[in-house]
Amino acid sequence: MKIKEAKVIVCSPGRNFVTLKIVTNEGVYGVGDATLNGREKAVVSYLEDYLCPALIGRDPQRIEDIWQFFYRGAYWRRGPVGMTAIAAIDTALWDIKAKLANMPLYQLLGGRSRDRIMVYSHANGATLEDTLEEVARHVEMGYKAVRVQCGIPGIGSTYGVAKGGKTYEPADADLPTEACWSTEKYLNYVPQLFEEMRKQFGDDLHILHDVHHRLTPIEAARLGKAVEPYHLFWLEDCVPAENQEAWKLIRQHTTTPLAVGEVFNSIHDCRELIQHQLIDYIRSTIVHAGGITQLRRIADLAALYHVRTGFHGATDLSPICMGAALHFDFWVPNFGIQEHMAHSEQMLEVFPHAFEFEKGYFTPGETPGHGVDIDEKLAAKYPYKRACLPVNRLEDGTLWNW
Template sequence: MKIADVRVIVTCPGRNFVTLKITTESGLTGVGDATLNGRELAVASYLNDHVRGLLLGRDASQINDIWQYLYKGAYWRRGPVTMTAIAAVDTALWDIKGKAAGMPVYQLLGGKARDGVLVYGHANGATLDEAVAEVGRYLDRGYRAVRVQCGVPGLATTYGVGKDRDFYEPATAGPRPEEAVWATEKYLDFAPKLFDAVREAHGFGFHLLHDVHHRLTPIEAARLGRAAEPYRLFWLEDPISEELQEGFRLIRQHTVTPIAVGEVYNSIWDCHRLITEQLIDYIRTTVVHAGGITHLRRIFDLAALYHVKTGSHGATDLSPVCMAAALHLDISVPNFGIQEYMPHTPETDAVFPHSYRFEDGMLIPGDEPGLGVDIDEELAARYPYRQAYLPVNRLEDGTMHDW
């Protein structure tokens, strides 16, 4: 199965996506997600200028060797651009291998370990009443787990709150990022009130999640975790900036609220200490940013040894190609926890036809050979790339802060 063609497809059906399509001499094709939100063209260039020529003529069935070749052969290892590019290649090769075998990828990973993949939706509102009502709307749609985000009184904008309740997209088109203003003390005062209002209105019969988005210090996160304990959060996500992993030890000393982190990690070495020292409860690394199915499976296997469950990132900056790949891995690993799921727009779904489906609070991967997802190149060409950035964040005195 020699590789005959490698193409990078950039499209913007409402937001930017980068897709790698690999074709073998026999005509089998595979697709991989190469989207890095706000830095999409950096990965496209990496693939076109440095990877494409290395793949032509290689045996597409040798996934492990190609992964190591691209990782070790570059000398400059890891980093989001490199690992996203490797992930795209790896995912596309798994897609090809599944098609060659006539099996869905999850069968190549050992088969199903569960009937479906539990997912959580994103309820948000500018006000407390709106957020509480949105949680109810997700429950009415069959979700068993809901993440809630809400506007903070006194702040003009808040992470997780968008103009479109169904298709939240923080990246905005333009030559520069939007700038937001943040006040930790206002957030810490308000967040427990949000949890209380949601539980008062909807009870404890579903999983409730919340994302801090890296904005607190360890002791502030510990304070929030302790305040949230009566409301039994499924997890508190990304409570602190993830560079200083020792900080998670301080959080652990003060609260039993479960902690989830890892969407910005791109290798097993980034999260090794957090997992092996049991400083977290859920690891949120993704197929597209952590080296593809091959490397993410290594991370999940390590996590399983230390009672850490999976909870992969799944926002709309990950294309349906990545979501399909995630589901095949999710449904096969023993330590699956939950999968983030933000439905894509109809335009995106049309560009990326796929067979996975939402049913009774879960996503079910398709049974077609490979990943069960493709890209409509003719339709994709109708949506040219538009420069867009994620916002940046400042404190009220103008200091740059984690967004």
């Protein structure tokens, strides 16, 4: 069996997605997600100009060898563009291999470790009252865990909070918009949000919160300590993680569980965080961290240090990545939770899928492969339109972390 075709499909059914389709000479094909939010065309070029031509004629079942060929062979290792491209190839090859075995992907990985996969969704509002209403709506939908983001008085826009009742989509303009941020206002207000959350919803609901890399280590330590009485499931991305050692300071000051990793591209981005037990959940994604092949290595390392998985699952990942992640979640022994930001009906029509949601839990389905496909004719009706992520400035105009 040989690879005869590898093509990139770009579409925008509500937002931009990049899909890689690998076809064999025996007619079996696999698909992988190659979406890098706000930088989609960079991955398209890397695939079309460099990787796809080198795939032709290769044995699709040699997944590890192909992974090493593109990772080691490039010389310029790691980075979001390169690793997203490799992840797309890797996911498509695992899809093919599971189809050849006539089994769902989780079986090929080693079989399931649980009966269902707990997910968390997003609840946000411009005001405290709006946010509490959104949380209540998600609880009624059956979610056992909810990520809560709220508008901050005195700040014009806040990460995670949608405008005008629409679904939150951060890539909101052709060129980056600029938002204003105040760490002081945020730190003073957020503990009030979780105090009200516990008053209204009690202690059983799992509450998560995303800081989105906006604090310094000592500020993150202050926040983690302030919210300890409300026992969050986790505090996500409280500081940028380029300096992994900085997390020691946070850990010294708070017992609030810490999660990080959606922007990581390799095991080296989280190695020290895991080995020194500075985090509790690793959030790396299949699509940005080199695919299933490398994510298995990350999860295995994490398991040695009592770190569990909590993979990123916002709609900047296509349903293909979600399907593959759910199969991974079904298998991985140190599973923690899976993010679920629901794709629109339009998106799900373009990407037919086998996964199912019921009362706060997902199952990946029993379809051979990872269970997600792409309707190419329908995808062609939704052309790409450039959309960029915003940038942040402090109130004095200093550029800050978005």
